[in-house]
Amino acid sequence: MNALLTDLYQLTMAAGYWQAGKCGEVAAFELFVRRLPANRNFLVAAGLEQAVDYLLNLRFEPEEIGFLRSLPQFANVEAGFFDYLREFRFTGDLFAAAEGTPLFAGEPILLVRAPLIEAQIPETYLLAQVGFQTLVATKAARIVEASGGRAVVEFGTRRAHTPQAGVFAGRAAFIGGCAGTSNVLTGMKFGIPVFGTSAHAWVQSFPSETEAFRRLQALLGPATTYLIDTYNTLDGARRAVALGRPFWGVRLDYGNLMELSRAVRSILDEGGFHDAKIMATGDLNEYKILELVAGGAPIDVFGVGTELATSSDAPSHGAVYKLVQLETGGEKRYTAKYSEDKSTLPGAKQIFRFPDRDLLACSWECHMGAEALLRPVIIGGQLVAPLPGATEAREHARAAIGRLPRKLKSLFEVEPPWPVGRSVALEQLSAEVRRNEMEVAR
Amino acid sequence: MNALLTDLYQLTMAAGYWQAGKCGEVAAFELFVRRLPANRNFLVAAGLEQAVDYLLNLRFEPEEIGFLRSLPQFANVEAGFFDYLREFRFTGDLFAAAEGTPLFAGEPILLVRAPLIEAQIPETYLLAQVGFQTLVATKAARIVEASGGRAVVEFGTRRAHTPQAGVFAGRAAFIGGCAGTSNVLTGMKFGIPVFGTSAHAWVQSFPSETEAFRRLQALLGPATTYLIDTYNTLDGARRAVALGRPFWGVRLDYGNLMELSRAVRSILDEGGFHDAKIMATGDLNEYKILELVAGGAPIDVFGVGTELATSSDAPSHGAVYKLVQLETGGEKRYTAKYSEDKSTLPGAKQIFRFPDRDLLACSWECHMGAEALLRPVIIGGQLVAPLPGATEAREHARAAIGRLPRKLKSLFEVEPPWPVGRSVALEQLSAEVRRNEMEVAR
Numbered sequence: 001m002n003a004l005l006t007d008l009y010q011l012t013m014a015a016g017y018w019q020a021g022k023c024g025e026v027a028a029f030e031l032f033v034r035r036l037p038a039n040r041n042f043l044v045a046a047g048l049e050q051a052v053d054y055l056l057n058l059r060f061e062p063e064e065i066g067f068l069r070s071l072p073q074f075a076n077v078e079a080g081f082f083d084y085l086r087e088f089r090f091t092g093d094l095f096a097a098a099e100g101t102p103l104f105a106g107e108p109i110l111l112v113r114a115p116l117i118e119a120q121i122p123e124t125y126l127l128a129q130v131g132f133q134t135l136v137a138t139k140a141a142r143i144v145e146a147s148g149g150r151a152v153v154e155f156g157t158r159r160a161h162t163p164q165a166g167v168f169a170g171r172a173a174f175i176g177g178c179a180g181t182s183n184v185l186t187g188m189k190f191g192i193p194v195f196g197t198s199a200h201a202w203v204q205s206f207p208s209e210t211e212a213f214r215r216l217q218a219l220l221g222p223a224t225t226y227l228i229d230t231y232n233t234l235d236g237a238r239r240a241v242a243l244g245r246p247f248w249g250v251r252l253d254y255g256n257l258m259e260l261s262r263a264v265r266s267i268l269d270e271g272g273f274h275d276a277k278i279m280a281t282g283d284l285n286e287y288k289i290l291e292l293v294a295g296g297a298p299i300d301v302f303g304v305g306t307e308l309a310t311s312s313d314a315p316s317h318g319a320v321y322k323l324v325q326l327e328t329g330g331e332k333r334y335t336a337k338y339s340e341d342k343s344t345l346p347g348a349k350q351i352f353r354f355p356d357r358d359l360l361a362c363s364w365e366c367h368m369g370a371e372a373l374l375r376p377v378i379i380g381g382q383l384v385a386p387l388p389g390a391t392e393a394r395e396h397a398r399a400a401i402g403r404l405p406r407k408l409k410s411l412f413e414v415e416p417p418w419p420v421g422r423s424v425a426l427e428q429l430s431a432e433v434r435r436n437e438m439e440v441a442r
Numbered sequence: 443m444n445a446l447l448t449d450l451y452q453l454t455m456a457a458g459y460w461q462a463g464k465c466g467e468v469a470a471f472e473l474f475v476r477r478l479p480a481n482r483n484f485l486v487a488a489g490l491e492q493a494v495d496y497l498l499n500l501r502f503e504p505e506e507i508g509f510l511r512s513l514p515q516f517a518n519v520e521a522g523f524f525d526y527l528r529e530f531r532f533t534g535d536l537f538a539a540a541e542g543t544p545l546f547a548g549e550p551i552l553l554v555r556a557p558l559i560e561a562q563i564p565e566t567y568l569l570a571q572v573g574f575q576t577l578v579a580t581k582a583a584r585i586v587e588a589s590g591g592r593a594v595v596e597f598g599t600r601r602a603h604t605p606q607a608g609v610f611a612g613r614a615a616f617i618g619g620c621a622g623t624s625n626v627l628t629g630m631k632f633g634i635p636v637f638g639t640s641a642h643a644w645v646q647s648f649p650s651e652t653e654a655f656r657r658l659q660a661l662l663g664p665a666t667t668y669l670i671d672t673y674n675t676l677d678g679a680r681r682a683v684a685l686g687r688p689f690w691g692v693r694l695d696y697g698n699l700m701e702l703s704r705a706v707r708s709i710l711d712e713g714g715f716h717d718a719k720i721m722a723t724g725d726l727n728e729y730k731i732l733e734l735v736a737g738g739a740p741i742d743v744f745g746v747g748t749e750l751a752t753s754s755d756a757p758s759h760g761a762v763y764k765l766v767q768l769e770t771g772g773e774k775r776y777t778a779k780y781s782e783d784k785s786t787l788p789g790a791k792q793i794f795r796f797p798d799r800d801l802l803a804c805s806w807e808c809h810m811g812a813e814a815l816l817r818p819v820i821i822g823g824q825l826v827a828p829l830p831g832a833t834e835a836r837e838h839a840r841a842a843i844g845r846l847p848r849k850l851k852s853l854f855e856v857e858p859p860w861p862v863g864r865s866v867a868l869e870q871l872s873a874e875v876r877r878n879e880m881e882v883a884r
Contacts, residue, residue, distance in 0.1 A: 005627045187450075316752050
């Protein structure tokens, strides 16, 4: 399942490791983000459930192995490697921060410790899945923060990078704090609330707007949300009022939302519908929502699509997956890279979260008064315990983000950032590895 | 299959259309991009093959219908609707521009003509699939143009918005002109060439860089591409030369690519390896490649990942899917929207491409000397003829982009843009519909 959904070099390297007799070496790789994207003061980890599904179900089907054998890059590879692939299972360990945990630059979201080949092949899939969901959960947290307590619903599947990305965007947005999604499959797979209104095509398909509204009300009763801007927004609001109860509210999809929401609120109130809600949609993002909220626009729910499902101001965050140690027959070798702009720290790590700072340390260290964020999820190829679902992850995010200093929730970069220190042992290890690597390079 | 991978409102509206007795009405929807993204002078259509797969296989499984029935939004829906879903098939027509066709703002990429419900439900999926692939094919065409004849390979799955998006990014990038992709599944599913080198982890896993290179050469022979920047790039190049033939070339992944490629070229040439190639990777985009090419950097192949697979300077283009006509018992009604910033044109259309301009016309019109770009793909729920594969789509893109005026291939917006006119009949229809819609609104 999905074994070929990876970069070719993962599989040629696997063949090379096999031929070099490195099957028995145990590697540790860390998945982390080097720098926070612009204007972010933290990330919200997401995508672990799918990472786990992938690792536990990673298999090479005969047809996939046949395809590899047909490639010129595998022409010199010994047949034994393909036998190895046939029996391939992920037998290693996965440590991870719980979904919904706020994390910072350089902090591992995942740590994979497994025989070298088993740890190398998943790189591409894990980066894309965890990287994307983390991106969207982070964006959602910003939008929810800007909305100041009003509900935010994810509406972005149509603009997501494939429909499949839309499914996971809905999940990640929910973990980041959204109230739900419009994606029905997301709702079914992950138990997430689904929401929807109606489209301009609905209104256009009937001879009059009133007829379209009447039909919608007959269908949805108290959940009815009229899209009122197909012709004239204020006329649309008046037609909604004229039809009377039951209805939930109205949706505004374009135009000056500040002015229109006020005018529509007046029409609803004058009609006696003080409890009718106003939902706003239409190319919204955290800054536009901030302005609407700050200006007192009487909007109850924001529907956010494109900018949320594509994290459009930061459509990638350069997550990486780096080798940090390699164990061969009892001997442990630590590795790192020391180029100017892309250096990494050696050794499997742990993140210790204190009330006012994080400490990045070697995985074997203990630090009192801090929470160790990386927890065992898979050990020896077996799931340690059932994972929390999306609802629990969302609750965890809400509580954990709530414990961060208020200033970090700004929509802009704040100084100083959350402190992420390094333990003495980690600094010493890094200095030592640096000396050794210089030797290797010579 | 994927029937719930849509927005909830598509399905509640479907229920509403069914209850309103509108099953027999035949709608036409057009999928198009309102405005070209910044710096683009054309789009490259892609994603049709997946759109067709989706429409031909759209089914509601009993489990999916059960989930819908459990939702509060379907509480008032008559049981007959769920019987209808059980038998649901797409029985309509799809007209589309061939994959690889350059298109402009407002021009339909797809035209769906089907019973209203069958045309409405696919909106979300079609937008996300065709929208995304078109975005990436367009980005690829820019990068290929900037590379001035050097090969470009798509390496972006790890940064794509989910691994699944990576599969389709590789396909779309190939249609847009890339030589291939690193995604093995893309290669297997679509017959696209796959390429790869090796990673820093490969080099780090061996006791020395020379040992790592020697092992790679033993594995890949003449296809060997050494990643030479793990320690020191120039030392890496010297080690490659010292190992001798066979090898294909070297890869540079960071640093000043202009200077490093020159220095590495000298080392290769002095070693007698005039035919050894240099590949460059590392956060490249069309502008950086333009600078390298303009500066004469001796780079033979560019590997582009993040910015291509996420179209990061324009991660969405606001594709829309708009109702343009509705036929009820022989009577045809044309619809459009006339708001300031989001107006649409009524009626099913055809794009006529003349050598020096496009003409948007009503679908029934004929215009001599022009090519009609929207061709029947599905008629009455049946595929008209097998679709061209990705390789033919790539060739079509190459030829069709080649026929556009040279200035349109600029990486910046040019004035005047490619002219897209409207036929007299379309203008008349639009004026007439506008008058009628004002009546409805009253």
